[in-house]
Amino acid sequence: MTRSLELVVKLATPKSPKMNTLNNGAFSNDFLERNEILSELDLSNTKYRLGMLVIKAKYFDNVPNNIVELLEHINKKCLSLGDAASKVASIIVINMLTSTPIPSQYKKIESLYKKFGPKAEFTLKKQVEIKNKLDELYEDSYQREQLKSNLKYEKLKLDQLAREKAKSTTLCPKCQGASCDLCTSGHIRITMDDALQLFRMFKIPLCVDSFSITYWEPILSIFRELRCMEKEAVHQMGLKHKKINNTKANYFLLDS
Known part of the structure; x- marks a missing residue:
């Protein structure tokens, strides 16, 4: 986890109400509030929105809507597999992204x-x-x-x-x-065999011989695409973090 990503996760999911920035003393104007830092580093309203959504689904446990929104996006990309199969494929992709077992x-x-x-x-x-x-x-x-x-x-x-x-x-x-x-x-x-077994658990009609081409390859393709978006979002977050550090708006966490 990069320093900038770790900072965003800590600020977005504080372990105590003390998590904030130093905002008193002679140089109090030189510091940003917690919400200001989050606003600076959050890429939700930029072209890196999907990458940021993956980050939130992966690390922001206190916001379940992130998982729901990401699932909806993945499900749309999987619709060509069929309605029932797309839902199972979406579960596999999001669990691969969040390192959660199926x-x-x-x-x-x-x-x-x-x-x-x-x-x-x-x-x-x-x-x-x-x-x-x-x-x-x-x-x-x-x-x-x-x-x-x-x-x-x-x-x-x-x-x-x-x-x-x-x-x-x-x-x-x-x-x-x-x-x-x-x-x-x-x-x-998650292996192809794990994915195949999950499809069977949901009683999705399928041909085992063509499972790799019909289902597994599209699943991997969507996963890789979103992982690339996540990495790009983390990179952009790091650039913004660096920019913040180079201005007077330095910050200090009371509870890191």
């Missing part, structure tokens, strides 16, 4: 979290310790039932965590975004 990925990501997730190693180690204690006890030991209950609880806790993670993010559980043998650039990417 339902057909849930089991795969859940399984990976159980093996490689940050808390998985600790929980699995705890399960082994409990199993070892069970092996050391006599069959009629009063402690066995308690240990079995503890073992069941640890398994359920890991299962629940893995399910929650599988539905919320494609961030690789093994490398946590650093990139490894399990992922692409730190994320469990």
Whole structure:
């Protein structure tokens, strides 16, 4: 994430009401208010509107309308695939843009979290310790039932965590975004097979042999187009950010 993009995200989705700019003291006129900075860096009313919309859908969790508006735009571009298919294709594209799993990925990501997730190693180690204690006890030991209950609880806790993670993010559980043998650039990417399975889940009539040409290639084309728009918007945002820094309107965040 670039510095300018990080600034916009922090200002648009502040973690506390203190998030603002320094606006007192002898040089108070040299600083912009939070809304002024956002107005300067927001490209929504420019030719980079769609790129900005992708950014908002991706990072501005407190504005659900961004997702809806982007979905509507993508759906229009997918209409040639048919009404039902265009809706499924739109879901895939927007989830690719926002690094959010689609339902057909849930089991795969859940399984990976159980093996490689940050808390998985600790929980699995705890399960082994409990199993070892069970092996050391006599069959009629009063402690066995308690240990079995503890073992069941640890398994359920890991299962629940893995399910929650599988539905919320494609961030690789093994490398946590650093990139490894399990992922692409730190994320469990949506594959053509994942897309095909989602179409099947929605019972969309299709020919498996021609799925790549009929559906997958148009999906990738729209995704790449919007990703290019997003990158261009981020670049333009950086230029505006630089311009702000070169004027008297410097800013200082109280809560970064």
